[in-house]
Amino acid sequence: MRTIEGNLTAQDMKIGLVIGRFNSFIVDHLVAGAVDTIVRHGGDAANIDKVFVPGAFEIPLAVQKMAQSGSYDAVVALGAVIRGGTPHFDYVAGECVKGLGQVQLSTGVPVSFGVLTVDSIEQAIERAGTKAGNKGEECTLAAIEMVNVLKQI
Ligand SMILES: Nc1c(NC[C@H](O)[C@H](O)[C@H](O)CO)[nH]c(=O)[nH]c1=O
Numbered sequence: 001m002r003t004i005e006g007n008l009t010a011q012d013m014k015i016g017l018v019i020g021r022f023n024s025f026i027v028d029h030l031v032a033g034a035v036d037t038i039v040r041h042g043g044d045a046a047n048i049d050k051v052f053v054p055g056a057f058e059i060p061l062a063v064q065k066m067a068q069s070g071s072y073d074a075v076v077a078l079g080a081v082i083r084g085g086t087p088h089f090d091y092v093a094g095e096c097v098k099g100l101g102q103v104q105l106s107t108g109v110p111v112s113f114g115v116l117t118v119d120s121i122e123q124a125i126e127r128a129g130t131k132a133g134n135k136g137e138e139c140t141l142a143a144i145e146m147v148n149v150l151k152q153i
Pocket residue numbers: 020021022023054055056057058079080081082083092
């Protein structure tokens with residue numbers, strides 16, 4: 001029997017970050033967490049490319065372009081969708097996650113989902129480096145692990 005598990009080493013990895021600027025006061029903390037995680041796990045900050053897009057709705061297209069380029073081991077999507085008073089939240093968040101899932105499966109490049117989808121600013125703050133951790137860190141670790149898992153399959 002063979003067991004495959006990915007380690008969390010980011011050495012020599014080239015990772016793309018696609019960042020939705022909307023709610024940037026939150027998203028900046030996710031980006032800082034993502035970069036810090038890559039460097040702490042042996043990656044080189046010089047190998048990180050950051051692409052900024054307007055909001056979560058635009059993230060999948062930029063992620064797709066990066067994934068298709070063949071230049072990245074993984075792409076991390078970072079953003080924050082905060083529910084307002086209309087159904088807009090569901091459309092933006094829904095298209096974002098759907099698009100990211102499609103890109104990951106169609107390209108074979110690991111894509112991780114570091115887009116907060118929350119009901120309030122308080123929930124966003126809690127997940128951007130305070131009491132509920134930092135989703136930017138969490139999803140970057142998942143991307144690193146997936147790169148290392150896929151290499152072994
Ligand atoms: N309301 C939020 C948005 N909305 C903007 C869309 O993502 C998009 O940029 C616009 O509809 C133009 O196509 N984006 C977020 O990232 N977060 C939100 O809370």
